């Protein structure tokens with residue numbers, strides 16, 4: 001086994017991609033840069049959603065969890081003037097708390113019932129936002145969320161977040177960190193325990209893995225990252241309302257991971273990237289766009305159920321062939 | 330006080346009485362066989378004592394502690410570990426990875442460790458111990474193969490390896506030689522003996538195959554229609570009229 | 585709440601419960617037979633409303649004819665779902681569910697492009713006036729839904745218990761493998777199940793067309809409610825679906841009247857969560873899914 005070979009093969013493209021993202025502000029317009037920022041937030045969302053699916057527990061409330069992070073940030077920053085370095089971790093913790101509460105009834109169910117129940121509970125939360133004007137602002141939501149602040153004009157460490165480039169880099173740092181942590185978790189003992197639960201939960205119990213506890217845990221960890229994504233979103237867009245977190249958005253998230261695949265770590269990244277690209281390219285289609293995405297979703301589910309990631313081994317052996325290396329295993 | 334002691338254990342599924350007031354005592358270091366015709370309630374018995382089902386009535390004590398009603402993962406943690414009648418494994422992991430995953434109870438499973446890998450020493454220990462177990466059970470040549478590609482015999486051995494990886498004091502094997510050919514059976518019988526003799530692990534096994542049970546067990550308990558029919562040394566059991574009657578027509582007894 | 589308001593609310597709850605029942609039985613039936621769930625069940629409901637909009641409001645056929653026509657038309661869409669979405673993904677309930685989500689997008693766009701996006705098209709009420717019951721006035725348009733449900737659900741019950749094809753459906757729902765051994769064609773049965781499922785959703789949408797705004801997105805709420813009903817009742821249980829439909833109908837109507845509709849939805853969902861915790865198989869179900 002030449003493990004080092006195949007892992008250096010992975011890390012080279014990763015470094016190149018990060019390099020490209022650092023370089024992006026030089027070449028794209030301010031509008032495009034904001035789209036890229038949203039894209040980075042979506043990457044966190046998609047990758048944390050993939051984590052959720054490793055136990056086989058697909059949910060329909062991941063978007064809502066992102067909303068919890070966004071609302072928490074918005075309210076803390078606007079109503080209480082909490083600075084970002086406190087608001088973001090607090091928002092993440094609040095999202096974990098909400099995840100924990102949701103996980104209690106959800107962990108009583110598996111598979112499809114879990115999927116549907118997660119949706120209903122998510123809708124419950126969305127209705128809480130709609131109903132309670134204080135502090136959630138009802139249907140209008142939370143508007144005028146202050147920009148990030150690091151230093152004051154004149155301080156040597158002052159960073160001006162009215163400049164979208166700065167917030168872009170801020171988001172980029174969080175995205176890279178989140179991806180790194182999620183990667184480590186995926187490869188860890190805990191990550192393997194989750195995958196084992198998907199494979200055979202009875203066997204897991206017999207070797208001492210408390211399945212219920214681990215299912216709750218994964219929900220909380222995925223919720224944490226969704227909360228971070230939501231927090232970034234709140235700062236990026238400046239105003240949020242319950243319509244931002246409707247079912248339609250969740251379906252797009254599902255399209256990303258279905259198109260990319262969830263079996264490998266790379267699948268959701270491929271999915272969110274390719275579908276965001278298609279989404280922008282399809283802008284001229286206007287109202288017809290959901291139809292296109294509906295079709296894409298169906299075609300993938302029927303004709304390529306594993307997603308684009310199933311092409312990865314072929315691409316890999318192609319490149320290995322180019323550099324004259326035999327494939328291992 | 331026995332090492333493992335079951336008192337008046339019953340399990341009902343609606344109207345069906347799968348286990349009826351079973352008493353059983355196993356001493357430390359014993360290999361105990363539980364036999365009985367199809368549907369006698371053997372697997373149900375395992376499921377109840379290992380915490381997969383809650384008993385309708387009765388208690389199970391292990392090392393002087395009541396374990397009935399506890400969560401199955403908790404019972405495994407206390408050192409009573411069961412295997413399955415089917416070949417249970419994680420198909421898309423290698424043999425070595427399967428055994429390492431089964432070291433869960435002996436590992437640092439915190440998220441912090443997952444992210445920062447600060448506890449590499451413990452994991453190195455787990456790796457070494459996993460390899461030791463694999464070697465002990467003669468799976469070394471299969472170590473890097475995916476579990477799903479193993480032969481049935483090897484898959485069953487892997488099941489035992491995973492149970493051993495939890496460092497149990499009581500190993501409960503549900504039909505460990507089911508579906509095996511005679512040479513595979515002989516290997517498994519040898520392994521079970523070796524597990525007890527070398528590591529001193531107490532074994533409770535359910536089996537159909539009379540020959541296996543006779544050659545392996547110190548003592549045998551016979552279940553029929555969910556009730557304990559007889560209990561004794563292998564010679565006593567094979568000559569017991571009630572047992573012969575229960576097995577009448579079944580060829581298991583001569584197989 | 586005064587007596588008149590109470591009677592009024594009670595009648596409204598019966599009407600809403602009836603509609604929920606009609607929508608949800610199709611979902612439960614399809615789930616029982618196929619072990620597959622249709623995310624876009626609400627879009628079939630919407631399609632039924634548009635059948636009425638087109639045939640009654642635009643073409644000018646009698647309302648009753650349009651409602652009756654909604655059954656075969658939407659049933660065909662249901663069968664199409666079965667053929668192109670459920671059959672290729674059979675055995676994987678999540679895939680089938682997501683594929684129908686895609687189909688829902690497609691239907692919303694097609695309907696929106698044909699008859700206007702998001703525009704509220706009001707369908708003129710065919711049965712004007714209202715009945716006076718114990719001092720409360722209930723519009724005929726709503727009241728007629730109750731007998732319609734009794735006929736439809738009663739008909740379904742008769743079909744499942746007395747007709748050969750219906751017995752086949754029940755056999756499939758209980759044990760698909762055994763049913764196949766008895767010579768029942770699984771494909772025919774799943775097709776039939778989706779036909780009925782579509783037909784019921786279609787008729788419910790058709791009946792509601794004069795009562796609620798007809799838009800491409802109108803089905804969403806009803807689809808969601810149908811799922812909550814079916815989970816509360818027990819995924820594959822038709823009796824459970826009917827029972828849960830009326831419970832939800834009463835919860836929604838009474839709480840909307842006393843408080844507001846947002847609270848009503850929240851209490852409905854909370855009720856579902858409680859059922860899941862106390863009895864994960866649903867009120868009358870016995871399979872855990």
Ligand SMILES: Nc1ncnc2c1ncn2[C@@H]1O[C@H](COP(=O)(O)OP(=O)(O)OP(=O)(O)O)[C@@H](O)[C@H]1O
Nearest residue numbers: 342345347365366367368369370371372373374414
């Ligand atoms: N979860 C369950 N629900 C209902 N009945 C069950 C359940 N598990 C087992 N039974 C019933 O309990 C009885 C005993 O089954 P069990 O599997 O314990 O027998 P066994 O002795 O292990 O048989 P075998 O030798 O075939 O493995 C059978 O009649 C079986 O149908």
Ligand SMILES: [Mg+2]
Nearest residue numbers: 371372373414
């Ligand atoms: Mg058995």
